[in-house]
Amino acid sequence: MSLEILLALLAATVQAGTPILYATLGEILTEKGGVLNLGVEGMMLVGALAGFLTALHTGSPALAFMAGGLAGAGMAALHGVVCIWFQGNQTVSGLALTIFGTGLAGFFGTPYVGRTAPGFDKFSLPVLGDIPLVGDIFFQQDALVYVSYLIPPLMWAFFRYTRWGLGVRAAGESPAATRAAGLNVLGFRWAALLGGGVLVGFGGSYLSLAYTHLWTNGLSSGRGWIAVALVIFAFWRPSRAMLGAYLFGGVMAFQLRLQAMGTALPSSILLMLPYVLTIAALAFSSWRSKRTEAPAALGVNVEPSE
Amino acid sequence: MPVLSAVRRQEPLGWGSCLVFLAALALAFTVSGTLLAVQGKPALQALWLLVESAFGSRYALEDCLIKAVPIFLCSLGVGLTFRLQVWNIGAEGQFALGAVGATWAALTFPGWPWYALLPFMLLCASAAGGLWGAIPAVLRLKLRANEIIVTLMLNYVGILILDFLVYGVWKDPASFGFPMTSEFVPAAVVARIGDTRLNWGLLLCLAVGMLMSVFLRSTRLGFELRACGENVRAARYARMPYSFLVVLVMVVSGALAGWAGFLEASATLGRLQPSIMSGYGYTAIVVAWLANLNPLVIAVASFLLAGVRVGMETLQLDLQVPAAFGGIMEGSILLAVLAGGFFSRYRLHLRRAA
Numbered sequence: 001m002s003l004e005i006l007l008a009l010l011a012a013t014v015q016a017g018t019p020i021l022y023a024t025l026g027e028i029l030t031e032k033g034g035v036l037n038l039g040v041e042g043m044m045l046v047g048a049l050a051g052f053l054t055a056l057h058t059g060s061p062a063l064a065f066m067a068g069g070l071a072g073a074g075m076a077a078l079h080g081v082v083c084i085w086f087q088g089n090q091t092v093s094g095l096a097l098t099i100f101g102t103g104l105a106g107f108f109g110t111p112y113v114g115r116t117a118p119g120f121d122k123f124s125l126p127v128l129g130d131i132p133l134v135g136d137i138f139f140q141q142d143a144l145v146y147v148s149y150l151i152p153p154l155m156w157a158f159f160r161y162t163r164w165g166l167g168v169r170a171a172g173e174s175p176a177a178t179r180a181a182g183l184n185v186l187g188f189r190w191a192a193l194l195g196g197g198v199l200v201g202f203g204g205s206y207l208s209l210a211y212t213h214l215w216t217n218g219l220s221s222g223r224g225w226i227a228v229a230l231v232i233f234a235f236w237r238p239s240r241a242m243l244g245a246y247l248f249g250g251v252m253a254f255q256l257r258l259q260a261m262g263t264a265l266p267s268s269i270l271l272m273l274p275y276v277l278t279i280a281a282l283a284f285s286s287w288r289s290k291r292t293e294a295p296a297a298l299g300v301n302v303e304p305s306e
Numbered sequence: 307m308p309v310l311s312a313v314r315r316q317e318p319l320g321w322g323s324c325l326v327f328l329a330a331l332a333l334a335f336t337v338s339g340t341l342l343a344v345q346g347k348p349a350l351q352a353l354w355l356l357v358e359s360a361f362g363s364r365y366a367l368e369d370c371l372i373k374a375v376p377i378f379l380c381s382l383g384v385g386l387t388f389r390l391q392v393w394n395i396g397a398e399g400q401f402a403l404g405a406v407g408a409t410w411a412a413l414t415f416p417g418w419p420w421y422a423l424l425p426f427m428l429l430c431a432s433a434a435g436g437l438w439g440a441i442p443a444v445l446r447l448k449l450r451a452n453e454i455i456v457t458l459m460l461n462y463v464g465i466l467i468l469d470f471l472v473y474g475v476w477k478d479p480a481s482f483g484f485p486m487t488s489e490f491v492p493a494a495v496v497a498r499i500g501d502t503r504l505n506w507g508l509l510l511c512l513a514v515g516m517l518m519s520v521f522l523r524s525t526r527l528g529f530e531l532r533a534c535g536e537n538v539r540a541a542r543y544a545r546m547p548y549s550f551l552v553v554l555v556m557v558v559s560g561a562l563a564g565w566a567g568f569l570e571a572s573a574t575l576g577r578l579q580p581s582i583m584s585g586y587g588y589t590a591i592v593v594a595w596l597a598n599l600n601p602l603v604i605a606v607a608s609f610l611l612a613g614v615r616v617g618m619e620t621l622q623l624d625l626q627v628p629a630a631f632g633g634i635m636e637g638s639i640l641l642a643v644l645a646g647g648f649f650s651r652y653r654l655h656l657r658r659a660a
Contacts, residue, residue, distance in 0.1 A: 038454065042637075078641060087651070088644035091393055091454070092595050096640035099588060103633020107341065110628035217630075222462055229455040268470040275462040279445070282456065287449040304312040304652070 009253055010137045016256075017249025018145050019044070019206040019220075023227035024234065024241040025151050026072070026199030031231060032159065033192025034172035035083065036299035038094025040200050041224025042101020043075040047204025049105045052215050055117040055208075064117070065144065065205050072201015073194045075101055080193050083301060084186055090299045098224070105217070112215045119209035120144055142210045144202075151199070152238035168192045172295030175302045185302055203227070222275065229278045233285045235293040244281070251277050312652040319650040330646035334638040341634060342627065352625055356617035366616055368503050372574065373612035374605075375507050376401070376566035380590030381608055382518055383439075383559030385599040389522075389535045390555050396442065396457025397563040398587025399464030400435040404564025405571040406468055407434030409487060409578040412494035412571075413476065420493040427494060427568055435564020436557040438464060443556035447549050453556075465583055472578055486579035496573040505573040507565075511605075514562070518601045531555070563587060585633075589615075592636045596643055611636065 023040055030037045037043075051068030055061055079097050082088040120142035124130070128139040138149075159165040170178040171188035178185045207219050226248055234240035255270045263270075319326070339349035360366055380397040387394040407430035415423060442456040469485070478488035496505045522528040534541040534548050542548050566586060571578050593611050597603035614635055621627040 082641055082645045086645035086648035088641075088647060089595075092591075093641065093644050095395065095591055096637050096644065098637075099592065099633050100637025100641060103630045103635070103637055104341075106630025107628050107634055108345065110630065222459075225455060225458050229452070229459070232452060232455075266470055266474055268466040268473065272463050272466045275459040275466075278459045279451070279456050283445050283449045283451040286451045292450075303314075 007133070007136045009257060010250075011140065012253035012257070013246055013250040014138060014141060014145060015211065015249070016252040017246040018141075018148050019203040019211060020223050020227055020230065020248050021148050021242060021245035022151075022203030022206060023200045023224055024230040024245055025155060025238055026196040026201075026203065027227055027231045028196075028234065028236055028238060028241060029155065029168075029199065030076070030193050030196030031298055032172050032236060032295055033168045033189045033196075034175060034295055034297045034300065034302075035079070035189055035193050036090045036094065037076065037079050037097070037193065037196065038091060038228060039075060039079055039097025039101060039224075040094075040227050041220055041222070042098035042104075043072045043197060043200045044101075044204035044207070044220040044224045044227075045105035045218075046075050046101045047072040047201030048208040048219050049109045049204075049215070050201070051205025052112070052117050052208035053108075055119060056112070056115065059118055061119050061209055064119075064209055065202065068205020068209070069198040069201040072199070072204060073197040076193050076197025076200070080190055084189055084193070087301045087303070090301065102218075105219075109215055109217060113217060114215070116214050117208070119213040144206050144210050152242050155238040164188075164191075169295070172297055175297050175300075179302075189302070200224070200227075226274065226278050229282045232294075233281050235285070235289065236295065247281070248274055248277065310654055310656060312648075312654055315651060315653050323650045326646045326649045327643060330642035331639060334635065334642045337638045337642075338631070338635050342631070345627075347625055347627060352621055352627065355624065356614070356621055358617075359620035360613035360617035369616045370609055370612045371504055371508060373615050374608040375511055376570055376586045377589050377593055377612055378511050378605055378608035379514070379566040379569075380563045380587050381593040381597070381604050382515065382601060383562035384590050385594035385597065385601070385604055386518070386531075387555045387559050388594055389599050390531055390551060391535050391538065392443075392446075392552055392555060393454045394439065394442070394457050394556060394559050395454055395591065396438065396460050396464075396587070397559070397566075397590045398583070398585065399457070399461035400438045400560040400563035401567040401570075401587050402461075402464035402468045402583060403438040403560075404431035404435035404567030405578055405582055406464075406471060406567075407431045407564060408568035408571055409471075409476070409490075412490045413487060416491045416494070418493060423493045424496065424572075427572065428565065431564040431568035432561035433564075435567065436561040439556040439558075439560020439563075440553060443553045447552060461587065468578070468583070469580055472580060476578065478577075484579075487577045489577050490572060494572060495576055496569060498573075505569070507569040507573055510565070510569075514565075515601050515605055522601070527551075527554075563590075589636060592640045595640060 023044055027037065027040055047068040050071035051064045054067035055064035075097060079093055082093045083090045122140060122142050125139040125146065129135045159169060167183055167188045170183065171185045175185045204220065208215060230241060230244040233244045251274050255273050259267055259270055335353060339353050342352050343349040360370060380401060384394045384397050408427040411427040411430040438460055441460065442453040445451040445456050446453045472485045472487060476487045478486055496507055498505050522532065530546045531551055534546055534551055538548060570582050575582060589611055593604055593607045597607040614632060618629060618632045622629055
């Protein structure tokens with residue numbers, strides 16, 4: 001009996017960690033290219049709404065998921081226009097994007113509060129789902145969770161083995177040298193920013209399509225910011241992003257379970273857990289790393305070429 | 307074929323910047339109006355209504371001033387940290403803690419006369435808000451933890467602390483289950499000025515704003531702060547007290563946001579309840595940046611963005627525009643102004659491609 005509860009909790013951990021995982025991976029891709037995008041929270045909300053509305057009107061969850069990604073990329077493009085084209089301050093632009101995105105999702109979403117839409121349901125993967133323990137936790141989930149397993153290894157290989165991956169990293173580490181080598185720095189920055197936007201949008205639409213199937217305002221409740229923190233915690237590595245995302249998924253799942261069981265602890269104290277943990281994780285990983293692992297030119301704009 | 311290229315200006319654009327600013331504002335209004343039209347609302351009428359209901363009557367102008375006070379105090383603080391390239395996004399949480407601190411004083415010593423109680427509430431608000439600002443400063447200096455994320459997370463924690471108190475130990479038994487403290491005693495309420503609806507907090511703002519201006523312009527510490535903000539490495543080399551400055555600006559910033567929380571709880575609501583949190587701390591960031599971190603311009607920008615909030619209330623009632631539209635306006639104004647800054651710093655010119 002207690003094993004069953006534990007397995008259910010761990011499966012819920014993976015589910016709660018998935019939107020954070022998508023968003024963290026998206027921000028890693030963006031930051032590897034040298035662009036700091038603090039708009040993740042707003043982008044997730046817009047992605048969640050775009051996904052929800054598409055599912056509601058077309059009835060196709062797959063299409064809705066794509067729409068979420070596209071919305072994320074659209075928001076990222078705004079950041080690109082301000083920072084890559086017009087040299088705006090990346091920190092402030094990201095904050096503005098979060099304010100704008102939160103407003104956008106609230107503005108268009110308010111009439112739909114409480115409505116439900118078709119989404120992704122859980123199914124057991126053949127063979128893998130039958131593995132004891134591991135199968136129960138990882139392979140009896142919805143399709144979007146399975147997709148999310150593929151991204152970290154793919155992203156790792158992308159950065160390590162492909163010319164494009166190298167170009168993105170170069171644009172984030174040393175834009176001047178990259179330009180001198182005849183590569184299109186701004187092109188790589190744009191690509192990483194938009195690609196990251198798609199992933200963040202996916203994370204947002206996971207919330208409305210698989211996590212809740214339901215629209216409420218402020219659906220992301222800080223997950224975007226947790227993702228930004230996890231990028232630092234993960235040292236910009238996709239594999240560690242998985243670890244971090246599930247750590248937070250675990251805290252959220254645990255906290256929900258405690259609330260459902262009805263503990264003596266007030267809900268406001270339980271709700272603090274993920275945020276306090278974020279600070280602790282951030283402080284710990286910043287203190288642990290001897291030198292900063294951030295891309296050297298992160299947040300630094302590239303001047304227009306003569 | 308001629309191509310456009312950008313060249314950095316030798317000296318920054320003077321009055322032309324104002325033109326750029328106005329163009330950015332126009333762009334933001336166009337975007338917001340378009341979104342209104344998409345939602346099936348009469349866009350032009352709505353935007354006009356927004357401006358008119360914000361600035362068109364004495365009652366509305368009073369409302370703007372009332373709302374400008376907390377925005378101004380928060381913005382003055384975050385603007386101070388931005389000067390040092392320290393990103394305090396936590397005014398919202400520091401505001402919450404300030405309100406909590408002031409409320410604790412008001413509920414614990416209801417018997418004190420106003421001339422003792424009000425200063426004590428102010429002190430408690432500063433201490434609580436300042437503490438909430440000091441935590442990220444220390445974490446940044448000791449552990450190199452990114453202050454943007456820490457301050458943001460502390461916003462959520464601060465608001466949850468406020469919730470915990472008003473839903474729990476501080477809940478008024480006579481409130482029919484609503485999460486609110488009992489009403490403050492008259493001695494704990496900041497009085498109004500004459501027969502207006504404005505309170506004496508406005509005067510506090512004037513004093514603090516002027517002090518801040520003088521501090522930045524004419525004191526040694528203010529000079530060091532500006533120098534550190536422009537080049538941390540050079541300033542450290544010149545033995546400027548960088549760490550001390552980081553803690554100082556964060557504590558001052560937190561305390562100022564705490565004052566805003568105190569004034570809202572004491573003068574505007576007369577008690578503590580969750581609705582005290584209405585995003586002033588985030589609006590303050592927009593204001594600080596729009597005002598180019600200049601204390602006097604911050605005052606003007608606070609008033610204008612308070613106007614957007616006042617106008618939004620009418621829009622909500624008359625045209626059923628969701629409150630989130632205010633976020634769209636604030637976000638698009640800031641994005642447009644950020645992009646517009648390009649034209650103040652760069653000159654575009656056409657030249658023939660080789």
